[in-house]
Amino acid sequence: MNHHPNEDALAGPIIPPMAMSRRNFLGVGTTLLGGLWxxxxxxxxxxxxxxxxxxxxxxxxxxxxxxxxxxxxxxxxxxxxxxxxxxxxxxxxxxxxxxxxxxxxxxxxxxxxxxxxxxxxxxxxxxxxxxxxxxxxxLSAINRVSYDKASGRVTVGGGALNGALYSALQAVGRSVTHGRCPTVGAGGFLLGGGIGFDMRANGVGSDKVVSTEIVLADGSLVTASATQNPDLFWACRGGAGGNFGINTAFTLDTFAIDRVAVFSLQWSAVSDDFIATLFQTLEAAPRGLGSRVGLAPGLDAASGARGIDVTLLGQFNGSVDELRDILQPVFLMATPTHQIIDRMHYWTGQSYIVDPEGASHYQERSRFVNGGFPEAAIPVIRAWLRRWNLAEGSGLIKFFQTGGAVNDPSADASAFVHRSSQWLAAIGIQWQGDQSAAEQQWMHRWQDGFYREITPLAGGGAFQNFVDPSLENWETAYYGTNLPRLRKIKARVDPTNLFHFPQSIPPAQA
CATH class of the missing domain: 3.30.43.10 (Uridine Diphospho-n-acetylenolpyruvylglucosamine Reductase, domain 2)
Structure with missing residues (x-):
């Protein structure tokens, strides 16, 4: 393994990892992310x-x-x-x-x-x-959510939060691919693709968008769909927010829901073989299973040696017995230290696995894992998690399971280019507001070194909704081969580049 060039700077006294809160231990995607100073x-x-x-x-x-x-x-x-x-x-x-x-x-x-x-x-x-x-x-006042029973479609205002969308869909017994945090804006979620436990069965959130209304830089309001402004429609499904205008409404196809098996499992001080078996088992699971694996620093209770603690969270469109059969190879490797598996109504289950956490200080760096989970990543993960030595704050790596319906469309079917992965890896750090500058700097060095070693093993791009302002070559990492077309659309709808920020899509040069 290639060691981080500043490994000596990362060394320090071994301090037992902090007692993990629900956020820290489960590695909630919406609360362990961030960017530049x-x-x-x-x-x-x-x-x-x-x-x-x-x-x-x-x-x-x-x-x-x-x-x-x-x-x-x-x-x-x-x-x-x-x-x-x-x-x-x-x-x-x-x-x-x-x-x-x-x-x-x-x-x-x-x-x-x-x-x-x-x-x-x-x-x-x-x-x-x-x-x-x-x-x-x-945009908070532009928040209306309405459902049309005849078409099975829902229209959500550009300023509505995910929680409002959840409530409206729960009332009619329908759903869309959605995340776990109710305070995330539905518009930003959809514009960047949108991941969730339903994506392996139904695609990313933007795959279900059938039209959007958008105010362009010149103040005009236009509709973008497969038949109206189709290039702009293509760009608004994965081209990320803040690039082409201000989206004020989205109309999406919904899907029927039933009872689901919701699961939350934890293991302590696991072996390399356990990690390999866990990922192999999940990759072989049917599309109706959606999961997120968290790997965090831990301690072996018997020996006191540093190890890896694992969490597995998700849902399955089937029975508890079927889910246990799917996970049987994992259970044979090790008994969970915590285990909840229960079958319940879909929206009751979403309430159980929702992320209710509020604001905090965080940063996250992501990469899609093309193909299956690389076993060569296990010693890299173990080495970097063992280096974590702070008593306050948290650092971990999460894997959101993709594949299935996420990969059904071609890479150029919409602006969301990431169509060949089985996982989305994200290395997250979180710190206290009053934590010392030295400890914050140590966290960032730890995260950057970890990220450098994971990136070539992952092989894919970065997730545009997990925006990472320290990312080199971010244009191709987020948009890949779709970038030239996105730049041409940007030049046409926003020729003066009114909508710009450090990682906004640059307009194509004439």
Whole structure:
């Protein structure tokens, strides 16, 4: 194994790993992610610093909704991102848009005054890209969710949160591929692909989008579907948020639901053979099984030696007995230290495995694993987890099971290019807000070294919804062979690059 060049810098006294909270131990995807230091993301601009108050008053008069300035009630809570690493990035104003017309007014005003802008849905951009030092366009009032029984389709507003979508679908006994965090914005989730336990059976979230409404840079509202603006429709299914306009509505096909077997299992101090068997068993499972494997630093209770603790979380579209039969090779290897397997109504099960956690400080780095899980990754994982030596904070690697229906479309069927993987690997770190700078730096060195060794073994690109601002060659990592087409579409619908941020898709040059 190639060792990290700064391995000596990572060395330190062996400290027992922290007692894992539910978030830390299960490796929740939405709470262990992040990006660059906040002050390096959105610098102040000269235009913004000299903009007179009258200009902001003029914008307020144009809106049906409200314009909040710093110090006004509600401003601080609306400005706060999910990743507290970027909490210091504050907008000059927040426009709570009541309509698509309000959004158009904001876009024209920003273009006229040279003010940076960002649209905010759930505020879960892992790299703080839903923060800005200019105008934050808050979509929370554009949140209607409606279901059409005749077509079996649901339409969700661009500012609706996942939780509102869950509630609407639960009421009609339907579902879509969705994540576990109810406070994530449905729009951002869908625009970047959208992963969840249903994806092996039904595809990623964006695969079910049949149309979307979007306000373009010139303020026009257009519909994108297979028959209207088909190139833009293609781009909005995996091209990620904030690139082509502000999406104000999505219409999706839904699927019928039934009872599911929900499972949460844990093992301590596992062997390499156990890890290999676990991944082989899950890869052989039918499409109706969706899972997420977490591998975290642990201790052997008997010897006190460092080891690997494993968590397995997910759902299966079948009976408990069928699920136990599928997992039998794993159970024969080791008995779980914690085991919950129960069959229940689909939405009751989602409530059980939901991620209710709030804001925190985190960063995540991801890679799709093309083909099956590489056994050569096991000693790499073991070596890096053994190096974790902090009593506070957490570091681990998670594997979200892909394959199945995720890989049915071709790589160019939509902008979501990742169609040949069996897993999505993500190395996450989380820290306390008052943790020392030295310990935070150590965490980042640990994460970067781990990531460098895992990347060539994974073989795939990076997940655009787990945005990673420290990622080299991010354009091809996120979009692969679809990047040239995305750049051409960007140049056509946003020729002045009004929608831009450090990792926005650059328009093609004429």
């Amino acid at each position: 906040a002050e390096r993301v959105f610098p102040e601009t000269a235009d913004q610093a000299t903009l007179p108050p009258k200009a902001w008053r003029d914008l307020a008069l144009r809106l049906q909704g409200r314009l909040l300035r710093p110090g006004q009630p509600g401003f601080s809570s609306l400005a706060l991102p999910n990743n507290l690493r970027y909490a210091s990035i504050l907008p000059e104003a927040i426009a709570i848009c009541a309509s698509t017309g309000d959004i158009a007014q904001c876009l024209r005003w920003c273009a006229d005054h040279g003010i940076p802008l960002v649209a905010r849905g759930g505020g879960h951009s892992y790299a703080g890209y839903s923060c800005t030092s200019g105008l934050m366009i808050n």
